[in-house]
Every structure is written in structure tokens, then in C-alpha cells.
Amino acid sequence: MSVDEILGQVRELAAERLELSVELRPESRLIEDLGLDSLRLQALAVEVENHYRICLEPEDEESIVTVADLVRTIAAKLRQP
Secondary structure, eight states: OOHHHHHHHHHHHHHHHSOOOSOOOTTOBTTTTTOOOHHHHHHHHHHHHHHHTOOOOHHHHHTOOBHHHHHHHHHHHHHOO
16 A cells, blocks of 8 residues: 555545544644543554554554555554565
8 A cells, every 4th residue: 555545545534534524634733733631542553453453553643644655554453574
């Protein structure tokens, strides 16, 4: 799965599940730019885990600041055996 495909799917998840009306750009910061609080961040993490059937570890979540970080983390998890 390409990074662009993952980005598109994350955009869809955020729009449908979190009802985000702003456009998710790779450089968008999840807290500062998108205004996600801790509950909405957790909801996004759960949606991503369920959709991609991956597990985001606490250390993964700590390093995710932007949408691009999230997409890269998903891509890396999908490549793992």
C-alpha cells in the first residue's frame, strides 16, 4: 500500500469517524492545527488500529505529531511481518 493510499484512507477515517471538516495535509499537526484533544487522538488511534489491523504502541504514539508521521507509522507497521 502506498503512502498516498494510506493518506487518503486516513483522511476518510478522520472525516467519517471524527467528523473533521478540515483538510488533513501531511504537514498538519494533530493537536495544534487540527485541534484534536486527548480523547479524539485516542479515537483516531483506535480507528487506525482497527482499520489497518495494527497495534500502535505508546512509543509509536509519542512520535506522531503530524499527519505525515501517522502515515509513516502506519506504512512501517504494514511492512512488518
